[in-house]
Amino acid sequence: xxxxxxxxxxxxxxxxxxxxxxxxxxxxxxxxxxxxxxxxxxxxxxxxxxxxxxxxxxxxxxxxxxxxxxxxxxxxxxxxxxxxxxxxxxxxxxxxxxxxxxxxxxxxxxxxxxxxxxxxxxxxxxxxxxxxxxxxxxxxxxxxxxxxxxxxxxxxxxxxxxxxxxxxxxxxxxxx
Amino acid sequence: xxxxxxxxxxxxxxxxxxxxxxxxxxxxxxxxxxxxxxxxxxxxxxxxxxxxxxxxxxxxxxxxxxxxxxxxxxxxxxxxxxxxxxxxxxxxxxxxxxxxxxxxxxxxxxxxxxxxxxxxxxxxxxxxxxxxxxxxxxxxxxxxxxxxxxxxxxxxxxxxxxxxxxxxxxxxxxxxxxxxxxxxxxxxxxxxxxxxxxxxxxxxxxxxxxxxxxxxxxxxxxxxxxxx
Numbered sequence: 382x383x384x385x386x387x388x389x390x391x392x393x394x395x396x397x398x399x400x401x402x403x404x405x406x407x408x409x410x411x412x413x414x415x416x417x418x419x420x421x422x423x424x425x426x427x428x429x430x431x432x433x434x435x436x437x438x439x440x441x442x443x444x445x446x447x448x449x450x451x452x453x454x455x456x457x458x459x460x461x462x463x464x465x466x467x468x469x470x471x472x473x474x475x476x477x478x479x480x481x482x483x484x485x486x487x488x489x490x491x492x493x494x495x496x497x498x499x500x501x502x503x504x505x506x507x508x509x510x511x512x513x514x515x516x517x518x519x520x521x522x523x524x525x526x527x528x529x530x531x532x533x534x535x536x537x538x539x540x541x542x543x544x545x546x547x548x549x550x551x552x553x554x555x556x557x
Numbered sequence: 558x559x560x561x562x563x564x565x566x567x568x569x570x571x572x573x574x575x576x577x578x579x580x581x582x583x584x585x586x587x588x589x590x591x592x593x594x595x596x597x598x599x600x601x602x603x604x605x606x607x608x609x610x611x612x613x614x615x616x617x618x619x620x621x622x623x624x625x626x627x628x629x630x631x632x633x634x635x636x637x638x639x640x641x642x643x644x645x646x647x648x649x650x651x652x653x654x655x656x657x658x659x660x661x662x663x664x665x666x667x668x669x670x671x672x673x674x675x676x677x678x679x680x681x682x683x684x685x686x687x688x689x690x691x692x693x694x695x696x697x698x699x700x701x702x703x704x705x706x707x708x709x710x711x712x713x714x715x716x717x718x719x720x721x722x723x724x725x726x727x728x729x730x731x732x733x734x735x736x737x738x739x740x741x742x743x744x745x746x747x748x749x750x751x752x753x754x755x756x757x758x759x760x761x762x763x764x765x766x767x768x769x770x771x772x773x774x775x776x777x778x779x780x781x782x783x784x785x
Contacts, residue, residue: 400655408648418783459580466593476600
């Protein structure tokens with residue numbers, strides 16, 4: 382409490398400068414995210430899309446860090462307080478890895494052992510017109526899919542489980 | 558104050574009783590713990606969304622679903638534009654909130670009032686944007702349980718997409734709504750000199766923590782639904 386008015390004023394200037402700096406950083410990170418998002422539209426290369434998505438996630442974590450550390454002031458708190466908040470949040474690492482891996486494994490299992498699931502996800506449908514009767518669009522899509530079921534089933538039987546083969550099946554279907 | 562944590566004699570005093578070892582008031586510690594629990598709630602929502610998405614072969618393309626803009630002609634193709642506006646509204650309102658907290662530190666009532674008003678306006682603007690987007694999607698036939706958008710690869714989609722979208726953005730919108738209410742209460746308390754009488758603006762700090770958390774959650778919701 383022995384602060385003089387001078388040091389107090391200096392701290393004020395520092396705080397405002399910090400707010401400005403963090404605002405600029407957050408804006409720049411958001412703009413970069415949006416540029417990456419626009420760049421991804423209609424992109425063919427799966428690997429590049431995955432790379433961009435990974436970059437976006439990293440930028441998202443950076444934004445979260447700046448909001449929590451500076452706007453929520455956590456960086457300037459006592460270390461004990463920081464630890465009681467940050468350490469429990471590390472549970473999220475397990476949480477995300479375990480659940481996403483589980484989801485992925487469930488998809489692989491269904492694609493391997495559930496022919497109906499696999500078949501349904503290879504049938505092309507038309508985009509229903511917007512507006513009009515609500516909910517009707519989905520049923521119409523289902524009916525359109527049912528018409529194609531037979532040919533699609535033959536295609537999926539004959540074609541290998543390979544990812545590329547699946548794409549070829551789709552292309553053939555659209556030509557019919 | 559910032560140097561007290563490293564030196565060991567002061568550390569012993571820190572835990573010696575008689576003062577908060579975290580050197581913040583009780584209410585603020587409790588706000589942090591509430592926000593932590595809220596983070597796990599949102600985390601559970603977003604991770605279940607991720608899990609379902611990972612377990613499905615196809616998923617609608619967000620750039621096809623979210624391509625409209627208010628007052629623009631029907632059928633405009635402007636992906637990401639409207640959501641960028643929403644994101645910047647929330648970032649700016651977060652900045653004005655920091656400025657309000659900062660003004661509170663200096664016992665600057667006018668500064669607190671001005672910045673709180675801007676923060677409330679930002680919150681209401683964000684809610685209006687979200688209301689427009691929900692209304693627009695509803696009229697395109699999207700709602701809980703029905704999904705008019707087909708998957709990006711041209712296959713039939715399920716209603717998982719709309720269910721998660723409306724649940725999670727709705728839960729976030731509800732947080733924004735309560736944040737605006739809290740901010741309005743803080744503004745009234747400031748205007749009626751409640752904090753001047755107390756001699757500190759600690760309540761503004763706690764409301765600020767909540768408001769920043771709402772912004773923080775939007776960073777994740779925005780990325781997960783519109784970008785990935």
